[in-house]
Structure formats: structure tokens, C-alpha cells
Amino acid sequence: xxxxxxxxxxxxxxxxxxxxxxxxxxxxxxxxxxxxxxxxxxxxxxxxxxxxxxxxxxxxxxxxxxxxxxxxxxxxxxxxxxxxxxxxxxxxxxxxxxxxxxxxxxxxxxxxxxxxxxxxxxxxxxxxxxxxxxxxxxxxxxxxxxxxxxxxxxxxxxxxxxxxxxxxxxxxxxxxxxxxxxxxxxxxxxxxxxxxxxxxxxxxxxxxxxxxxxxxxxxxxxxxxxxxxxxxxxxxxxxxxxxxxxxxxxxxxxxxxxxxxxxxxxxxxxxxxxxxxxxxxxxxxxxxxxxxxxxxxxxxxxxxxxxxxxxxxxxxxxxxxxxxxxxxxxxxxxxxxxxxxxxxxxxxxxxxxxxxxxxxxxxxxxxxxxxxxxxxxxxxxxxxxxxxxxxxxxxxxxxxxxxxxxxxxxxxxxxxxxxxxxxxxxxxxxxxxxxxxxxxxxxxxxxxxxxxxxxxxxxxxxxxxxxxxxxxxxxxxxxxxxxxxxx
Numbered sequence: 001x002x003x004x005x006x007x008x009x010x011x012x013x014x015x016x017x018x019x020x021x022x023x024x025x026x027x028x029x030x031x032x033x034x035x036x037x038x039x040x041x042x043x044x045x046x047x048x049x050x051x052x053x054x055x056x057x058x059x060x061x062x063x064x065x066x067x068x069x070x071x072x073x074x075x076x077x078x079x080x081x082x083x084x085x086x087x088x089x090x091x092x093x094x095x096x097x098x099x100x101x102x103x104x105x106x107x108x109x110x111x112x113x114x115x116x117x118x119x120x121x122x123x124x125x126x127x128x129x130x131x132x133x134x135x136x137x138x139x140x141x142x143x144x145x146x147x148x149x150x151x152x153x154x155x156x157x158x159x160x161x162x163x164x165x166x167x168x169x170x171x172x173x174x175x176x177x178x179x180x181x182x183x184x185x186x187x188x189x190x191x192x193x194x195x196x197x198x199x200x201x202x203x204x205x206x207x208x209x210x211x212x213x214x215x216x217x218x219x220x221x222x223x224x225x226x227x228x229x230x231x232x233x234x235x236x237x238x239x240x241x242x243x244x245x246x247x248x249x250x251x252x253x254x255x256x257x258x259x260x261x262x263x264x265x266x267x268x269x270x271x272x273x274x275x276x277x278x279x280x281x282x283x284x285x286x287x288x289x290x291x292x293x294x295x296x297x298x299x300x301x302x303x304x305x306x307x308x309x310x311x312x313x314x315x316x317x318x319x320x321x322x323x324x325x326x327x328x329x330x331x332x333x334x335x336x337x338x339x340x341x342x343x344x345x346x347x348x349x350x351x352x353x354x355x356x357x358x359x360x361x362x363x364x365x366x367x368x369x370x371x372x373x374x375x376x377x378x379x380x381x382x383x384x385x386x387x388x389x390x391x392x393x394x395x396x397x398x399x400x401x402x403x404x405x406x407x408x409x410x411x412x413x414x415x416x417x418x419x420x421x422x423x424x425x426x427x428x429x430x431x432x433x434x435x436x437x438x439x440x441x442x443x444x445x446x447x448x449x450x451x452x453x454x455x456x457x458x459x460x461x462x463x464x465x466x467x468x469x470x471x472x473x474x475x476x477x478x479x480x481x482x483x484x485x486x487x
Contacts (some may be wrong), residue, residue: 014235025065035072116142238285
């Protein structure tokens, strides 16, 4: 029997997959102390895309919200995710800005990181790992899994070996964005990764898009995985990861051990269900097994983007056609892994092909950058005919002649007009107008509006004075549990 550790994804992948990254700090802060006491190895909290969404759509300062959440969870390491060559949308970010992004996340208290690169630019991943080690942080080197003829067990084992060889990599994370891994493939893939991991722990993250990830987790445990990524049940399943509730129960039934205090799970789940329903966001999702998902491998978060794009063109009924086109575009572009940014690039190109009625008549700049090698070497060659069409786009010549620049951190500070690297990150992420709107909205709210009032704030102050950890309020008007903010 194995001892299994859990990593909580409620406030990162769960809300990214179900809420479009629109979870404000105050939506989670009331139960953050409970999550902190639950017994997770790590709590995943943020990434650059989440920063961008919070500023643009929620007018919330992500640094301030991150500080509040980390301050409410002193027992457990907070994790942030990082793509090796991009902090800014889908473009290629200068190394100096990536290093600054890593340092500032550490300054704000993150002490665990998962670093990934869908094209496996290992040198860039390891450079960022070295920066994290300046602060003594834990680093997971990520193996972004995808199904294709070129993504063989040997391919992934080679990447695991190169990551594990670095003393700056602490764990190897097998990350299945499309949830397509099942027992037959795991039986050959995981032993190959374990054999090349140098004895380092293996983490497993599988989005439950096909409804089979909980079973894959159990199979993975039998094959050597010791860290599983889960989320509170309302924020789990569907396009998110399996729930902590079912995985803790399954491990108990099978005789494995873990350190999760399951008595703390119900109030956390009740909180997020209440907040999600009030905000009009998805909770308690379940997916059926759809073979088409194996072909297009669109991640859960990207599915919402595709639907929104089709709605703008009044073509929602053509989603099945777009998904088929996505599978074709992915094959033609050399089977890029379907994670940011390539899931977006492939999906957007597929939408354009369907909407325009002529394939590759319009090609986004980012697809041209990918074809030009700006993101790194493609896993497989791009279809020659498709490459010709991409390079025939009006902007192709200019883009090919303008590879990514590598300004110094001093150059970047001059460019963005600040010596404050927190501010530098924000200015690099979004236009000034978005930052102005964020600042005009005032400080981060510590509680979601449905859970906040002058009376409730008075109750919270009394709880602090009395050192009462929890108060339950039940009436016709209110059904609420409040938690003291410090443990």
C-alpha cells in the first residue's frame, strides 16, 4: 500500500476550468483557513493568465488578492504555474521578464511552482527553476501529455530524464490536459517515466473531461504516482480534476494512506457551491465519455472560448464542425500539445477556418510565430502545404523577420516606466486603461458580496476578539458558516 499526498486545485485549475479564472480572492478567503488545515501537500493558486483575467474582467489587483490568500494559509505551500517562455498572453516573453515574474511570485510567498513548456524548451524550464531555488522553493518539472503518433513513451521518458537530471527539479508532474490517459497507456508510460525520474516523486494531474480521470488516478497510484491533483467537489470534475472527496474515499477503501482531514471537506464544498451558484458560475459538473474529445483534445477551459467565439458569429450550432476542424488543424501543425498557448492557437485557427469558409484564408500572428519557430522546435513537421499557406499570409514576411527580442531587465523597466517589478509585471500583462479601471475599483474585497455586510463584519471582529474559530448562522434569511481568518 502507498502513502499518497494531495495537491489542491480548487482555486486554480478548478476555477480556471469552471469559472473562466474569475474567482476573486474574496470568494475563497472565508474558507482559506480551512483549506490550509486540511492536510494538502501544496495549494495551487495562480498563474499569469489568471492575473490578466482578474485585472481585465474583475478589476481586482491580483498581487493584493494573492497576498490575502497566502496570508490566510500559513501552514501550506502555495503554488504558481509558469510557462517557460510566456507570461504575457500567447506571445513569447523575454527571459528577463520571465525571471522577474518568478522572483516576484516568490517575494509574495509562493514556494512551489510547476513549470511547463509544451514544446519542451528544457533549457528555459531549468533556468526558471534555478531562479525559484534562489528562494528555496519546490519545483515540479512538467510532462505535458498529449496523444499523437509522435508523442511516444520514449519521447516522454527522454523529457523526464532531462528534467530529473537537474538538482533544481524536485518532482516530475505528468499533466494530462485532455483527460485521455487510461490504464493501457499508463501501464507503459508511467514505468518509462518512473525509470527516468531519478527517484523523484511523480505527480499526476488529469482533467476529467472524459469522466475517467478518477480511475486513471487509481491506476497511476499502482504504477508509482504518489501525488494527486484534486479539487473540492463543486469545483471538480467536468473539465476540472477529480474531487478530493471521491479520491480520499477511494484510497481509504483500497488501503492506501493520506493526510487529508476529510471532516473539513464538507464546509469548504458548501461554501464554493453557494458562491458559484450566486455568481452564476458552473459547479458540480459531470461529463460523459465522448470519443470526439480524444481526437480534438481541447482542454476544458478552451472549450468555453470556442463556444464564445462561435456565439459572436451566431454560429453556435457549428461547434461539432469546429471540433472536427480542431483535430485536423492540430495534425497539420505537427501535433502541438493541447495546452496554453497551442490549444488556443489551434482552436482559434479552427474557428477561423469554419467561419470564413476557406481554410487558412486568415492566419493569426501567433500561428505564424509558431510556424516560424519563435516558440521553439515543433514536435513534428508542419504539413508542407499548410506551411506554404501560413507563410503566404500578408504579415508572414514581417513576423518571420522579427524574432523575439531579449531585452535586459533594465531595458524593460525603462520601457514600462517603473522600477517596481510588481508594477512591471502588471504593465506587461495588460494595457494601462485596464490598470486604471482596476485601481478605480478600489481595494480587493475580502468577502464576496453575498457573504458581506456591516453586521457580518461585526461578527467577524467579535470572533477575532473571542478567538472563536467558527460561527454557524442559520435562519430563514441566511444559512452561513464564518471562519476566523487566522489559524
